């Protein structure tokens with residue numbers, strides 16, 4: 001009997017095993033996850049769950065019974081420590097070996113650590129796992145002074161959650177604007193304004209140099225001074241969990257390198273989700289994104305590829321975020337600095353932003369604009385045609401014909 005093993009029981013892994021069964025695979029399926037919990041969705045950890053609105057069961061992809069009903073062996077709290085490609089086996093911590101016919105690497109990513117003095121003090125938080133969200137939610141409930149290191153998506157969402165809990169919040173960010181590395185400087189002002197309107201103090205253009213405190217953090221040291229803090233949240237990005245693949249001699253760069261069918265150079269080993277750097281014909285290069293949609297769609301695509309189907313996983317990257325009363329979605333992609341113009345449409349409360357390269361739309365963000373939402377933006381990107389920036393900027397004219 002064929003055995004399909006999935007290393008990593010996050011959203012990608014859970015969606016992959018779901019698809020294997022849905023597509024009729026009748027062999028053995030083993031889903032191995034290092035965390036103690038059932039596979040869960042991470043977006044609520046910095047939104048509804050952190051706010052206290054979503055309960056624990058609501059974040060799980062499936063309940064425990066589902067895995068049993070599907071005949072899926074879910075091993076939680078177990079880490080895959082090695083991949084023996086010659087023997088077609090994975091090794092788990094403790095030495096147990098499991099043979100595989102096909103293997104999916106869905107090991108995701110882990111928070112990038114801020115390596116400064118005091119980084120191991122109590123009260124310094126990272127946010128990736130359910131257990132992190134539990135601890136952080138308890139900490140925010142005390143209403144203490146919060147400092148967020150990093151104005152990326154997780155830092156901004158966490159700042160919004162901390163304000164919801166009534167905490168005074170300061171964000172420290174070395175770049176000149178929030179989300180600078182992801183979106184560039186042009187729309188950063190919107191995010192800065194949004195957070196300032198909700199009482200957040202932004203310290204831009206300054207980096208965290210250390211933390212002070214006896215056993216718990218009491219202050220954050222920055223390039224230009226000291227900020228008192230009871231709770232610190234570090235949100236400075238994530239690193240793909242590529243060690244297993246690298247140790248097994250698979251090609252790894254920023255992620256496990258896979259083709260458009262999510263295959264590594266080993267025909268029996270696949271990778272998807274946050275860990276995978278996927279060939280995108282559209283961009284003529286590999287792209288790795290840390291997006292919920294890439295896990296939701298990439299897991300199923302990998303499952304189909306494992307079943308020998310012809311798969312081209314070339315969906316436009318898509319990301320969503322909620323902060324206070326602002327809902328937003330971003331679609332498309334560009335490398336750092338890979339655009340020459342940003343066009344906005346709407347007002348400061350509800351708008352689109354389009355990133356243009358050579359007169360073509362390469363990415364779009366819409367904030368509180370659900371009437372002309374994602375489909376229109378996708379169509380503009382997919383069409384690859386040059387656009388009239390004046391029309392794009394004019395809310396009185398439709399986005400697409």
Ligand SMILES: Cc1cc2nc3c(=O)[nH]c(=O)nc-3n(C[C@H](O)[C@H](O)[C@H](O)COP(=O)(O)OP(=O)(O)OC[C@H]3O[C@@H](n4cnc5c(N)ncnc54)[C@H](O)[C@@H]3O)c2cc1C
Nearest residue numbers: 008010011012034042043080107108109273274290291292
């Ligand atoms: C707080 C937070 C909020 C987010 N919000 C959004 C959002 O609003 N919108 C959006 O588009 N995206 C969001 N994301 C990103 C999105 O959640 C990720 O892209 C998605 O979780 C990736 O899923 P994955 O299964 O590929 O990886 P992961 O979720 O990282 O899961 C991988 C799993 O594999 C396990 N693992 C790793 N190594 C091993 C091993 N050797 N053996 C066994 N198990 C292993 C890990 O413990 C982990 O449980 C958010 C992420 C976080 C952390």
